[in-house]
Amino acid sequence: MARLTKEHVLKDENTHDPATITSLSLSHKALSDVSCLAEFENLERLDLAFNNLTSLQGLKSCVNLKWLSVVQNKLQTLEGIEGLTKLTVLNAGKNKLRSMEEVKPLVNLRALILNDNEIVSIRGLDDMKDLNTLVLSRNPMTEIGNSLVKLKSITKFSASNCQIQAIESSLKCCVELKELRLSHNDIKSLPSELSCNKKLQNLDLGNNLISQWSELKALDSLVHLKNLNLQGNPIAEKDKLAKKVKRLLPNLHIFNARPIDKSIKNKEGDIVNIASYSSDIHMEEKTGQKRKKNPEFLVSVEKQDVNHDNNATAFDTEKELKRKKKKGNDKLSTEVPIAEDDVVVEKEEKTEGRTKRKENK
Numbered sequence: 001m002a003r004l005t006k007e008h009v010l011k012d013e014n015t016h017d018p019a020t021i022t023s024l025s026l027s028h029k030a031l032s033d034v035s036c037l038a039e040f041e042n043l044e045r046l047d048l049a050f051n052n053l054t055s056l057q058g059l060k061s062c063v064n065l066k067w068l069s070v071v072q073n074k075l076q077t078l079e080g081i082e083g084l085t086k087l088t089v090l091n092a093g094k095n096k097l098r099s100m101e102e103v104k105p106l107v108n109l110r111a112l113i114l115n116d117n118e119i120v121s122i123r124g125l126d127d128m129k130d131l132n133t134l135v136l137s138r139n140p141m142t143e144i145g146n147s148l149v150k151l152k153s154i155t156k157f158s159a160s161n162c163q164i165q166a167i168e169s170s171l172k173c174c175v176e177l178k179e180l181r182l183s184h185n186d187i188k189s190l191p192s193e194l195s196c197n198k199k200l201q202n203l204d205l206g207n208n209l210i211s212q213w214s215e216l217k218a219l220d221s222l223v224h225l226k227n228l229n230l231q232g233n234p235i236a237e238k239d240k241l242a243k244k245v246k247r248l249l250p251n252l253h254i255f256n257a258r259p260i261d262k263s264i265k266n267k268e269g270d271i272v273n274i275a276s277y278s279s280d281i282h283m284e285e286k287t288g289q290k291r292k293k294n295p296e297f298l299v300s301v302e303k304q305d306v307n308h309d310n311n312a313t314a315f316d317t318e319k320e321l322k323r324k325k326k327k328g329n330d331k332l333s334t335e336v337p338i339a340e341d342d343v344v345v346e347k348e349e350k351t352e353g354r355t356k357r358k359e360n361k
Contacts, residue, residue, distance in 0.1 A: 002030060002031065002032045002033065002052070003031075003032065003033040004026065004029075004031050004033060004034045004036050004037070005036055006018065006036045006039055009021070009024065009036065009037075009040070018039045018040045018041075018042075019041070019042050020042075021040055021042065021043065022042050022043060022044045022045065023043070023044060023045040023046075024037075024040070024043060024045070024046050024047065025047040026046070026047060026048050026051070027047050027048065027049040027050050027051070027069075028049070028050045028051070029051060030051060030052055031048065031051040031052060031053060032051070032052040032053060032054065033058065034048065034053065034058045034059070035057070035058035036058070037058055037059060037061075037062060038058055038059075038060065038061040038062070039061075040062065041061055041062065041063065041064065042064055043062045043064060043065055044064055044065060044066045044067065045065070045066065045067040045068075046059075046062065046065055046067070046068050046069070047069045048068075048069065048070045048073070049069045049070065049071040049072060049073075049091075050071065050072045050073075051070075051072075051073050052073065052074055053070060053073040053074060053075060054073070054074045054075060054076070055075070055077075055079070055080060056070065056075065056078060056079065056080035056081050057079065057080040058080070059080055059081060059084065060080055060083055062084065063083055063084060063085075063086065064086055065084050065086060065087055066086050066087060066088050066089070067087070067088065067089045068081070068084070068087055068089070068090050068091070069089075069090075069091040069092075070091070070092050070095070071091050071092070071093050071094050071095075072093070072094035072095070073094075073095055074095065074096060075092065075095040075096060075097060076095070076096045076097065076098065077097065077098075077099070077102065078092060078097065078100070078102035078103065079102055080102075081102060081103075081106070082102055082104075082105045082106075083105070084106065085105055085106060085107065085108060086108060087106050087108065087109055088108055088109060088110045088111070088130075089109070089110065089111045090103065090106065090109060090111070090112055090113070091111075091113040092113070092114055092117070093113050093114060093115040093116050093117070093135070094115070094116040094117075095116075095117055096117065096118055097114065097117040097118060097119055098117075098118045098119060098120070099119065099123070100114060100119055100122070100123055100124055101123055101124050102124075103124050103125075104123075104124035104125075104126075104127070106128070107127045107128055107129070108128075108130060109128050109130070109131050110130050110131060110132055110133065111131075111132070111133040111134075112125075112128075112131060112133070112134050112135070113133075113135040114135065114136055114139070115135050115136060115137040115138050115139070115158075116137070116138045116139075117138075117139050118139065118140060119136065119139040119140070119141065120139070120140055120141055120142075121141060121143075121145065121147075122136065122141065122144060122145060122147035122148070123147055124147075125147055125148065125150070125151060126147075126149075126150045127150075128151065129150075129152065129153060130153055131151055131153060131154055132153050132154055132155045132156065132176075133154070133155070133156045133157075134148075134151075134154060134156070134157050134158070135156075135157075135158045136158065136159045136162070137158050137159060137160040137161050137162065137181070138160070138161045138162070139159075139162055140162065140163055141159065141162045141163060141164060142162075142163045142164060142165060143164060143165065143166065143168075143170075144159065144164060144167065144168075144170035144171070145170060146170065147170075148170055148171060148173070148174055149170075149172075149173045150173070151173070151174055152173065152174075152175065152176065153176055154174050154176060154177060155176050155177060155178045155179065156177075156178065156179040157171070157174070157177060157179070157180055157181070158179075158180075158181040159181070159182055159185070160181045160182060160183040160184050160185070160204070161183070161184040161185075162184075162185055163185065163186060164182060164185040164186065164187060165185070165186045165187065165188075166187060166188070166189075166191070167182070167187060167190065167191050167193075167194065168191050168193070169191060169193040171193070171194065171196075171197055172193040172196045173196075174197060175196060175197065175198070175199065176199060177197045177199060177200055178199055178200060178201045178202065179200075179201065179202040180197070180200060180202070180203050180204070181202075181204040182204065182205055182208070183204045183205065183206040183207050183208070183229065183232075184206070184207045184208075184232075185207075185208055186208065186209055187205065187208040187209060187210065188208070188209045188210060188211070188215065189210060189212075189215035189216075190205075190210075190215060190216055190217070190218040190219065191218060192217070192218055193218075194218040194221070194222070195218050195220075195221030195222070197222070198221060198222065198223065198224065199224060200222050200224065200225055201224055201225060201226045201227065202225075202226065202227040203222070203225060203227065203228050203229070204227075204229045205228075205229060205230055205233065206229045206230065206231045206232045206233070207231070207232030207233070208232070208233050209233065209234065210230065210233040210234065210235050211233070211234035211235050212235065213235065213238075213241075213244060215235075216235070219245075219248055219249060220248060222249070223249075223251065224251065225249050225251065225252055226251060226252060226253045226254065227252075227253060227254040228245065228249065228252060228254070228255050228256075229255075229256055229257060230245075230255075230256060231256045231257065236256065242255060242256075246260060
């Protein structure tokens with residue numbers, strides 16, 4: 001199927017009235033033309049992932065859209081979405097986009113996913129006061145610049161597998177930032193301004209060019225850091241690194257994808273393990289491994305394959321999801337967890353942890 005027709009949609013939805021349709025899933029249908037969707041003005045959720053679209057002009061009239069996925073099409077531009085100002089989630093990963101200027105009018109966006117494109121600079125985000133998730137991994141960007149200065153609400157930012165050479169003061173104003181992924185870049189040091197990101201809990205700097213402990217001084221201020229990855233950096237080869245990190249960050253749970261065990265001595269002088277923190281921890285994703293579906297991410301990870309940072313340390317979102325699920329929160333999340341390369345720790349490692357604890361006791 002190359003051209004979608006109104007009749008085909010109505011038949012599939014078992015209705016004669018386009019106004020009654022608020023959600024459509026049209027992925028994996030080889031579509032190249034969806035101009036008929038202009039007649040479905042009440043659409044709020046639309047999945048057009050894995051098609052052959054080269055234009056989004058046909059969506060101009062879908063002004064009530066809140067959720068849109070056009071993952072893995074053939075888009076070179078996002079022209080056509082400028083009027084969709086109600087959008088809160090936009091996933092346009094795996095296309096051929098060279099610019100993100102068209103997103104500028106989308107001031108209500110909370111999650112913007114543009115991984116695996118050809119974007120060279122971050123632009124057009126200044127008015128997005130509610131944006132909390134930004135994924136730009138696998139784009140040929142060399143710097144972050146000052147485009148995030150006004151993003152006061154951003155909590156999750158991923159720019160792994162780019163060509164970024166320095167962070168500098170680009171994240172200074174992102175005081176709510178909790179997850180930062182910058183693996184597989186050319187970063188040589190952490191700027192002192194990173195100390196402004198005191199809420200940071202998860203930091204992935206794997207496979208960069210950090211070689212000296214002095215280049216990590218900013219870690220001293222990140223008192224809430226729970227998950228740190230430095231694998232693949234020259235400094236990771238130094239024997240005393242783990243001891244220094246543990247001493248500097250007493251609240252750290254995961255270092256280089258491994259749980260940190262905290263121990264004490266009993267009266268006999270034997271070391272007794274008192275915590276392993278292996279539950280709800282995520283690790284590096286294996287190539288080809290089936291993605292874990294995340295009901296809160298508002299973008300089907302299984303179908304749309306957002307996971308691409310091959311050596312990223314995992315970030316704890318599962319606890320938050322379980323808590324929200326208990327509350328019955330089935331609405332759009334104000335914070336959209338990044339689902340990139342989040343997988344649960346392998347069973348073998350958990351078993352090993354339990355065995356160690358038993359022996360120590």
